[in-house]
Amino acid sequence: MNKDIFLSNSLGNKKEKFNPIDPKNIGMYVCGPTVYDDPHIGNARPLIIFDILFKVLKCKYGTKSVTYVRNITDIDDKIIKSSEEKKIPIAELTLNITKKFHEDCNYLNCETPTHEPKATDNIDLMINMIHELIKGEYAYESEKHVYFKIKKFRNYGVLSNKNVDDLIAGSRVELSENKDNPEDFVLWKPSIGTEPFWDSPWGKGRPGWHLECSAMSKKYLGNTFDIHGGGRDLIFPHHENEIAQSLCANKTKKFANYWVHNNFITMSNEKMSKSQGNILKISDLKKKYNGQVLRLALISAHYSQPLDWNEKLMDECEKTLNKWYNCYVTVDKKILIQDNDLKPLYDDLNTPGFIAVLHELFDKAKDGDRKDKELFTTACKFIGLLSQPKEEWNNFKKRNLKISEKDILSKISQRNDARAKKDYQSADKIRDELFDKGILIEDEDGKTIWKVK
Numbered sequence: 001m002n003k004d005i006f007l008s009n010s011l012g013n014k015k016e017k018f019n020p021i022d023p024k025n026i027g028m029y030v031c032g033p034t035v036y037d038d039p040h041i042g043n044a045r046p047l048i049i050f051d052i053l054f055k056v057l058k059c060k061y062g063t064k065s066v067t068y069v070r071n072i073t074d075i076d077d078k079i080i081k082s083s084e085e086k087k088i089p090i091a092e093l094t095l096n097i098t099k100k101f102h103e104d105c106n107y108l109n110c111e112t113p114t115h116e117p118k119a120t121d122n123i124d125l126m127i128n129m130i131h132e133l134i135k136g137e138y139a140y141e142s143e144k145h146v147y148f149k150i151k152k153f154r155n156y157g158v159l160s161n162k163n164v165d166d167l168i169a170g171s172r173v174e175l176s177e178n179k180d181n182p183e184d185f186v187l188w189k190p191s192i193g194t195e196p197f198w199d200s201p202w203g204k205g206r207p208g209w210h211l212e213c214s215a216m217s218k219k220y221l222g223n224t225f226d227i228h229g230g231g232r233d234l235i236f237p238h239h240e241n242e243i244a245q246s247l248c249a250n251k252t253k254k255f256a257n258y259w260v261h262n263n264f265i266t267m268s269n270e271k272m273s274k275s276q277g278n279i280l281k282i283s284d285l286k287k288k289y290n291g292q293v294l295r296l297a298l299i300s301a302h303y304s305q306p307l308d309w310n311e312k313l314m315d316e317c318e319k320t321l322n323k324w325y326n327c328y329v330t331v332d333k334k335i336l337i338q339d340n341d342l343k344p345l346y347d348d349l350n351t352p353g354f355i356a357v358l359h360e361l362f363d364k365a366k367d368g369d370r371k372d373k374e375l376f377t378t379a380c381k382f383i384g385l386l387s388q389p390k391e392e393w394n395n396f397k398k399r400n401l402k403i404s405e406k407d408i409l410s411k412i413s414q415r416n417d418a419r420a421k422k423d424y425q426s427a428d429k430i431r432d433e434l435f436d437k438g439i440l441i442e443d444e445d446g447k448t449i450w451k452v453k
């Protein structure tokens, strides 16, 4: 498609035309999960948003021209703490949670990134980066720790619009005896007791979290690349620190050209957090909803806006998909999605705008011919919806029914008996009863068929 892609760039805080460094080799790095606890719905939003951006970039520049890197943080203080609390060895915990994370990605129908590096496989790169930073006097060693000296980096605060002096003055971080400034952040820290460690010139220890992403993005995408993504909560300090480390260690002026951040998910307008006790795990939602329902719900608001999560939203999305599946057809040949239909996605991933296009295509398809249905199905599939055949979608719904198939058939038989006796009142009562349990019955050509509402 000839049309340009626009993105909201947090660096500079404005919507900008996307100009890749090399259109044949586009790089996107997205901060992946820290694998210490079961993934929740807040983790799912960036997964889906950047999956869609990956699709849009591939559509414009070609499948082979886009490299998408999403890391796995498998060493971090949170992991160590969680391992102690759960009494599970770290290696087992991170393996389990990574497995769950991948299951959730499948459930949400997200494509696998081009590379998915683990922090623990790249410790040597992090150590090299610390060497460079110490050499350039951007970092200093102090009591087996290595810290980044934020005062040395003039542009510190460029992404989050913060000023170094204000930060230091307003710091609530207690000045630890071994830091020059309270806001200096850790690049390397010693491991104590049974904590996992790697050998380094500064003693046995492990890297700071921020450094992991700087090292892994460099490995796969080079010193300067196109897009860096993540949740908005990562802007400060995580992304600010990534910029500082990468620019100083690589001696470059640019790290990522476009910073794309998704907004939060709230629950009944309150921020989701562990302390509020309103964390919704994906594994729990899985029992009730098809992954496509979550996917549609998560793209119902623009990524830069907060999204309020509630049962009503889920029910509406389920209803929409039920309706859309009536126009689902198998698409064998290559049908191309129309340029015009893609316009909202090119314009800063306007997913609500694209959903409006899908509704229009559906309206055309429901009274149209097979070609209209093919176009509609193709457009839905582009964004990862109607990803399963209709039977699978229906089977999933049957799984959640509060009544067995045997009981449904027995009720239908009772209703037919009542109708034969012209006892329409009882027949209607049975139909209503089934309706309340999610079953719709229809009489066609002397036969009664049932389907899930």
Ligand SMILES: [Zn+2]
Binding pocket: 030, 031, 032, 213, 238
């Ligand atoms: Zn990161």
